[in-house]
Amino acid sequence: MTRTTGASLAKGVTQSYSLAMSFMNSLRPGGRHGLSSREERDPIGIAVAAVSKLAQSDLIDRVGLRRQAEQVVYSTTRNGFRVATAAGRRFARAGSRSQGARPASATSSGVFDLTPTEDEQMLVDVVRELAAEVLRPAAAGADEACSAPAEVLAAAQEVGLPVLGVPEELGGIMEERSAMAGTLVAEALATGDMGLAVATLAPGAVATAIGLWGTEAQQQTYLPAFTGDGGEAGVPVAALSIAEPTVLFDPFALSTTAQRDGDGYVLDGVKSAVVRGAEAELFVVAAMLDGTPALFLVESGTPGLEVEADPSMGVRAAGLSRLHLSGVRLGADALLGDTDAIAYAECVRLSRLAWCALAVGTGQAVLDYVKDYVNEREAFGEPISHRQSVAFMVADIAIELQAMRLVTWKAASRAARGQDFAREVALARQLCTERGMRIGLDGVQLLGGHGFVKEHPVERWYRDLRAVGVMEGVVMV
Amino acid sequence: MINLETPRKQAGLIDQAHQLAMNMLRPISRKYDRAEHEYPKELDMLAALIDGVSETGATGGAGAGGVRRDERAAESTTVRNGANMASALSIAEMCWGDTALLLSMPRQGLGNSAIASVANEEQLERYAGTWAAMAITEPGTGSDSANITTTAVLDGDEYVINGEKIYVTSGDRADSVVVWATLDRSKGRAAIKSFLVRKDNPGLKVERLEHKLGIRASDTAAITFTDCRVPAEDLLGSPEIDTRSGFGGAMATFDNTRPLVAGMAVGCARASLDLTRDLLEQAGVAIDYDRPAQSQSAAAAKFLQLEADWEGAKLLMMQAAWMADNRQPNSLEASMAKAKAGRVGSDVTLSCVQLCGTLGYSEAELLEKWARDSKILDIFEGTQQIQQLIVARRVLGLSSAELR
Numbered sequence: 001m002t003r004t005t006g007a008s009l010a011k012g013v014t015q016s017y018s019l020a021m022s023f024m025n026s027l028r029p030g031g032r033h034g035l036s037s038r039e040e041r042d043p044i045g046i047a048v049a050a051v052s053k054l055a056q057s058d059l060i061d062r063v064g065l066r067r068q069a070e071q072v073v074y075s076t077t078r079n080g081f082r083v084a085t086a087a088g089r090r091f092a093r094a095g096s097r098s099q100g101a102r103p104a105s106a107t108s109s110g111v112f113d114l115t116p117t118e119d120e121q122m123l124v125d126v127v128r129e130l131a132a133e134v135l136r137p138a139a140a141g142a143d144e145a146c147s148a149p150a151e152v153l154a155a156a157q158e159v160g161l162p163v164l165g166v167p168e169e170l171g172g173i174m175e176e177r178s179a180m181a182g183t184l185v186a187e188a189l190a191t192g193d194m195g196l197a198v199a200t201l202a203p204g205a206v207a208t209a210i211g212l213w214g215t216e217a218q219q220q221t222y223l224p225a226f227t228g229d230g231g232e233a234g235v236p237v238a239a240l241s242i243a244e245p246t247v248l249f250d251p252f253a254l255s256t257t258a259q260r261d262g263d264g265y266v267l268d269g270v271k272s273a274v275v276r277g278a279e280a281e282l283f284v285v286a287a288m289l290d291g292t293p294a295l296f297l298v299e300s301g302t303p304g305l306e307v308e309a310d311p312s313m314g315v316r317a318a319g320l321s322r323l324h325l326s327g328v329r330l331g332a333d334a335l336l337g338d339t340d341a342i343a344y345a346e347c348v349r350l351s352r353l354a355w356c357a358l359a360v361g362t363g364q365a366v367l368d369y370v371k372d373y374v375n376e377r378e379a380f381g382e383p384i385s386h387r388q389s390v391a392f393m394v395a396d397i398a399i400e401l402q403a404m405r406l407v408t409w410k411a412a413s414r415a416a417r418g419q420d421f422a423r424e425v426a427l428a429r430q431l432c433t434e435r436g437m438r439i440g441l442d443g444v445q446l447l448g449g450h451g452f453v454k455e456h457p458v459e460r461w462y463r464d465l466r467a468v469g470v471m472e473g474v475v476m477v
Numbered sequence: 478m479i480n481l482e483t484p485r486k487q488a489g490l491i492d493q494a495h496q497l498a499m500n501m502l503r504p505i506s507r508k509y510d511r512a513e514h515e516y517p518k519e520l521d522m523l524a525a526l527i528d529g530v531s532e533t534g535a536t537g538g539a540g541a542g543g544v545r546r547d548e549r550a551a552e553s554t555t556v557r558n559g560a561n562m563a564s565a566l567s568i569a570e571m572c573w574g575d576t577a578l579l580l581s582m583p584r585q586g587l588g589n590s591a592i593a594s595v596a597n598e599e600q601l602e603r604y605a606g607t608w609a610a611m612a613i614t615e616p617g618t619g620s621d622s623a624n625i626t627t628t629a630v631l632d633g634d635e636y637v638i639n640g641e642k643i644y645v646t647s648g649d650r651a652d653s654v655v656v657w658a659t660l661d662r663s664k665g666r667a668a669i670k671s672f673l674v675r676k677d678n679p680g681l682k683v684e685r686l687e688h689k690l691g692i693r694a695s696d697t698a699a700i701t702f703t704d705c706r707v708p709a710e711d712l713l714g715s716p717e718i719d720t721r722s723g724f725g726g727a728m729a730t731f732d733n734t735r736p737l738v739a740g741m742a743v744g745c746a747r748a749s750l751d752l753t754r755d756l757l758e759q760a761g762v763a764i765d766y767d768r769p770a771q772s773q774s775a776a777a778a779k780f781l782q783l784e785a786d787w788e789g790a791k792l793l794m795m796q797a798a799w800m801a802d803n804r805q806p807n808s809l810e811a812s813m814a815k816a817k818a819g820r821v822g823s824d825v826t827l828s829c830v831q832l833c834g835t836l837g838y839s840e841a842e843l844l845e846k847w848a849r850d851s852k853i854l855d856i857f858e859g860t861q862q863i864q865q866l867i868v869a870r871r872v873l874g875l876s877s878a879e880l881r
Contacts, residue, residue, distance in 0.1 A: 108478065110485025112799055113556045117478050180479055250772045345767055367872075375873060383879075391869035391880050392862075398872045399813045403789030406796060410481035410788075417480075426766035430785035 082308040085300035088281040095220030103167040103177035105418030127188040135192025142317035148199035156200035162235045165208030171227030179415035182477030183357040190361025194464035195317030202275035205476035206238035213337035238282040241271040242473030251472045258287040263332040267325045277307035277321025293344045295336040304328035314463030349425045354475040356408040356428040359436035359468040363401040366443040400435040433469030440465035484558035494567040498574025506575040509694035524583040559802035565740040572744030576850045577694035587611035588655035595714040610651035612642035623666035629658035638705040648698025673711045680705025691849030736797040739814040742822030742854040743791045749829035749847045790818040809871040816864035819855030826851040
């Protein structure tokens with residue numbers, strides 16, 4: 001009894017000591033709460049920090065001072081809350097390790113032309129309707145909840161978005177896989193909402209990657225779940241994960257590593273921008289193998305995997321998460337594509353292309369919205385659009401948006417024809433990052449105070465458009 | 478099918494223009510920048526060469542004269558890459574060589590574009606082979622070209638023109654001038670017509686040549702018209718004052734020429750990009766398209782930004798030309814192209830001087846010259862602000878009375 005008390009006392013002391021230590025540690029400014037390590041706290045600052053710490057305490061939550069609703073969305077809207085990955089389905093192994101099917105490239109007549117093919121146009125029309133009727137109305141709620149509603153995901157699946165990049169011979173819907181069609185679709189989808197577009201396109205990125213670089217075994221093991229209706233479980237939630245939470249992130253110099261282990265691999269590291277991480281059943285994870293980046297197929301439920309919600313500035317409907325990998329053992333058949341970074345570089349480029357298309361679609365949403373707003377909003381006795389400073393801002397949005405679109409289309413059409421598109425996609429990304437962000441910024445500015453509040457969607461587009469320059473992976477055309 | 482490459486059938490023409498620019502324009506580029514107002518005699522041979530090439534049909538109608546929209550062409554669903562695209566791309570190549578010399582090209586004046594765009598069949602035949610400058614701007618009238626004060630009064634079977642025009646490109650060297658004048662100032666823009674005036678007309682006098690910031694090899698003239706009599710059949714287009722179609726006729730020329738001026742900016746800027754990239758590489762700065770810009774040197778990151786904007790300008794230019802070739806209305810897209818290319822031209826050429834330091838600033842290289850030449854491209858054929866105005870009105874659906 002005494003011993004027990006003593007032990008628990010000792011434990012209590014240790015606990016309070018370590019709490020105190022962790023509190024003191026938390027007072028070191030560097031890297032937390034947006035403070036640089038050059039900041040210093042004086043005694044008053046420490047006292048204020050202590051009060052602040054108390055105010056953040058779980059105690060307040062326990063006595064019910066916080067809104068219940070906040071607790072419900074805790075796991076998706078709060079970071080620092082880790083759970084194991086979803087139990088996941090069993091993907092039945094099939095096929096041989098020989099090279100899988102490879103889609104043919106489109107051919108060109110050599111004529112400069114900005115007209116989509118009939119198939120592409122039909123697809124775009126359907127997706128535009130989906131964007132307007134389903135995505136846009138759900139956007140604000142999904143942004144708040146940090147998750148995509150089931151109806152939206154189901155509608156996207158019905159349209160066939162997850163298998164858009166998978167050729168017909170592998171069970172897809174398009175006769176030939178086309179980066180151009182994928183680009184047009186992503187653009188159209190983002191006119192509804194970027195966050196929901198990312199949520200609905202993410203599984204397709206994994207399916208497309210397997211279709212492009214998978215072995216026959218990988219294609220036969222994983223694609224049926226995407227191309228069929230996935231049985232009762234539906235199309236698997238899947239995430240293409242390249243980004244890492246580091247400054248100056250370079251997808252060709254990853255911190256996540258893959259060590260050879262027998263004829264398999266062991267993965268360690270942290271990935272970020274993982275779409276719907278808690279629900280995902282299949283990840284494609286980028287890691288350095290012998291100093292070269294490579295892609296690995298990782299099924300959820302594999303020991304050593306943990307996900308942590310990572311709500312970010314925007315694209316919140318996609319349920320962004322971090323994926324922690326510690327000693328994750330994979331078999332020899334987990335490697336997707338080659339080991340000399342040829343498939344990997346193409347993956348990075350195709351993914352950047354998809355982000356460009358999303359920027360163009362979102363930019364179009366901004367333009368359409370502000371156009372009507374400045375024509376209706378009156379100041380000084382006339383619509384504000386009658387003033388050059390306002391009108392010229394709208395003109396510049398229109399000009400830069402069209403430039404973004406054309407540069408993106410050029411990269412996409414080159415990719416579809418199997419031509420080198422490294423230069424074109426780099427330029428598209430540069431333009432869509434800088435000019436796209438400017439469109440978000442000006443969109444809010446044109447609405448003034450109304451742009452800053454959530455009554456209008458422009459503040460969300462502002463946050464979403466910032467993503468284009470920082471994202472790697474996630475989506476792919 | 479979407480494809481934004483240089484049209485395959487025009488690749489040969491573009492290569493030819495590039496070779497001409499490299500081997501005939503570049504060698505004399507600095508010479509005539511220094512010797513402002515001196516006639517670049519080398520261009521006569523170049524013009525003959527271009528005529529020769531045109532006659533073989535290999536150019537597909539290149540040159541500033543080939544922007545007429547052929548309304549008689551059979552309605553067809555096939556996508557065309559025609560004269561507008563060929564002109565824009567070959568002009569870009571020539572301006573990669575030297576913008577001022579392109580503007581000085583005999584028989585390729587802006588007046589020729591106006592003739593090609595609005596003249597009737599009989600006039601086209603009569604004016605074949607002329608070198609026509611374009612006279613719009615007046616001392617008191619720049620961007621508001623509907624406000625011009627030069628008058629044309631019908632007297633028997635002749636018009637009598639009175640007024641003063643400035644900034645007439647090739648105004649001294651051309652053998653004729655297309656002059657904008659109003660038939661009736663009270664009727665506004667609808668009464669503005671263009672007339673072809675021969676340079677030997679005694680009522681026409683070249684008053685002076687301007688000394689300029691850039692495009693110094695091109696002569697820019699001030700011209701007065703004093704009781705200048707021209708035959709009535711030298712009025713281009715219809716003499717009717719149609720208040721409904723109004724200014725449209727005259728302005729239609731711009732829908733065709735703005736992509737060409739965008740092409741000039743695209744070409745001039747690419748000269749700067751090409752050289753700067755080479756100089757950077759010699760200095761050990763390589764541009765990597767896969768690695769994030771911010772993980773590369775600041776110079777490489779800047780270069781990527783410039784190249785991206787340049788690519789956007791070029792594709793906007795190609796879009797506007799493509800629409801013209803396919804008989805789609807392209808006022809909006811032509812102005813978008815001109816606006817983007819104009820500002821990108823300045824940004825690229827000035828930034829390349831910055832990247833190359835005093836090497837770029839010195840006359841030892843041509844970078845400083847391109848940074849001077851490019852400025853005019855954001856001014857003539859409608860300034861940046863006029864293009865923004867046109868784009869804004871179109872996008873917002875506003876009239877010129879609502880958005881002034």
